[in-house]
Amino acid sequence: MFKKILIANRGEIAMRILRTCKEMGIKTVAVYSTADKDSLHVRFADEAVCIGPPSSKDSYLSIPNIISAAEITNADAIHPGYGFLSENSNFSGICAKHNIKFIGASPEQIDRMGDKANAKSTMKEAGVPCVPGSDGLIKDFDDAITTAREVGYPVMIKATAGGGGKGMRAVWKEEDMRELWDSAIQEAIAAFGNGAMYMEKLIEEPRHIEIQIAGDQYGKACHLSERDCSVQRRNQKLTEETPSPFMTDELRERMGDAAVKAAEYIAYEGVGTVEFLVDKNRDFYFMEMNTRIQVEHPITEQVIDYDLIREQIMLAAGTAITGINHYPKLHSIECRINAEDPFNNFRPSPGKITELNIPGGHGIRVDTHVYSGYTIPSNYDSMIAKLITTAQTREEAIAKMKRALEEFYIEGIKTTIPFHRQLMEDPAYVEGNYTTKFMEDFEMDARYANQ
Structure with a gap:
């Protein structure tokens, strides 16, 4: 060790x-x-x-x-x-x-799966379902037009070095391609120093569901079930939950098997996630693999009683896994608390925290690095805390989240707490009826402005 x-x-x-x-x-x-x-x-x-x-x-x-x-x-x-x-x-x-x-992963594994175009080719080889699209990178704008016609609109152009939603554009018709192609490349170069693009068919009414996996140094992998990350704004996740309200036992088995197949095909070492888009018919397609721990890993830990950071360290030290897959015993929801103003287009709100009260009680977990008197710098990501609730059922987890958000008090800056309070009372969310397009029609209610 x-x-x-x-x-x-x-x-x-x-x-x-x-x-x-x-x-x-x-x-x-x-x-x-x-x-x-x-x-x-x-x-x-x-x-x-x-x-x-x-x-x-x-x-x-x-x-x-x-x-x-x-x-x-x-x-x-x-x-x-x-x-x-x-x-x-x-x-x-x-x-x-x-x-x-x-x-974490080896250089070869990161190169194979970190570059999204390479990852898609690798997953095709492994027999994992992939979204129809380009074979590798798009050479130039003319190639983009040709590929889009072959795939069929709408399409999604994506930066191969992308992450956090940067360098991604949905193109619904050919006359919009030039403007969106140029802006995606510019954004990708600014964010990653790499403007290379690939293209996929745009899946309509999609759910973003990822499978947590773990692999040892001896070629064996297992999965730790799914997380639903569909509530996103500009491809940035806002809240996650497990198990997914959209999932069936049969779909969970098939997606879990596909994720393990993906991990074992590249002899993946460490913990990571295999991310899928799932359409309204519950057909799923490989999207990308994250060769690292995820922001939302705590909800998986909560429902299967498993320390994923400890597992990372043990795997890196050479421990073999049992190969047993894990399934949720409880329901857990995570809300990302960001230093952003949800009433002002989620504008970042760095500054000094003058007062802070962190919620507690049964089934409440808060992962954070801030405290009263702490000054949030403007140089980094705006996430300052993760609020996680865990209960026997989804309904109970939502009820706990509503109560915990009432107790979560941060003064001196704007935060996304009002957004999450409104979300927990949104009928579509409460029913589990949401996709990655959920935020497109979401508007903040002034009643939550002072909460």
Whole structure:
């Protein structure tokens, strides 16, 4: 087992990893930018190293700075969390060259599945259902037009290096292709330094359902059932739940088998998710694989009583899995609490938290790194907490969430708490009748403005 793990991340996921490490008796090293010097993970880690100024490229994305921090603290492993360098094959490879274990996928696995065009080709080889679309990358605009005609409108153009909804555009008719093609490429270059695009058939009335998987170093994998992530805004998830209200036992079995097939085909090591689009007829199609821990992993932990961070660390240390699949025993919902103003187009709202009350009680979990007096920097993602409720049934989980949101009190900044309070009373959501298009017709109700 590892003696010391450097956590190459920030915010709530850094705290989440740190807690499991402490429970396992593993020493921890926090890295931080100057903007995060007062963050909780810096306070609670055994050691902390400043790795640069606020800009991500000069700190959390700086491989030389992070490797140097690991070497001077004698860390024998690095946990990348999610985002930043978690799916960077170059970083994974450099860790190996420095005899530091990267707690995640190998460079080859990241390259194979992190590039979405390559991932789709690989999954076709594995026999996993894929959305109809281009064979690999689109060469140029003329190729985009030709491919769209072959696939049939509407289509979705996607950045191969994409994530977080960036570099994606839905194209409903040919005359819109030029403008949307150019804007998608520009956004992808700005976000990822890579403007390469591929194309897929746009699935109408889709659900976004992902399967949590785990694979060991010996080629064996298992799944830990599904999460429904369909409530999204601009392809950014807002809330997730498990089990999905759309799922049937038969569909769960088929999707779980497909996810395990995908993981074992590439001999995947670590935890990850295989993400699918599911249409109104419950036909499912591979969308992408995330070769890292997910933001929404806590709801899976809650319904199967399983520490996924601990599992990541054990798999990286060479532990074999049993190969037994896991299924939900309870129902769990996660609401992402962001420092954003839902009444102003979800505009980011960084600043100082002047008052804070975190909800509690049976079936309530809050993962966060903020506290009263903490100043949220403007340099990073706006998520400041994850509120998770767990109960015997979906109805009870929603009731707990409504009560917990009433108790969740944050002053000094705007947050998405009012949005989630309204969502928990929305008839379509309460009935489980939602798709990835749910937010297109959603409007904030002024009654929730002061809540």
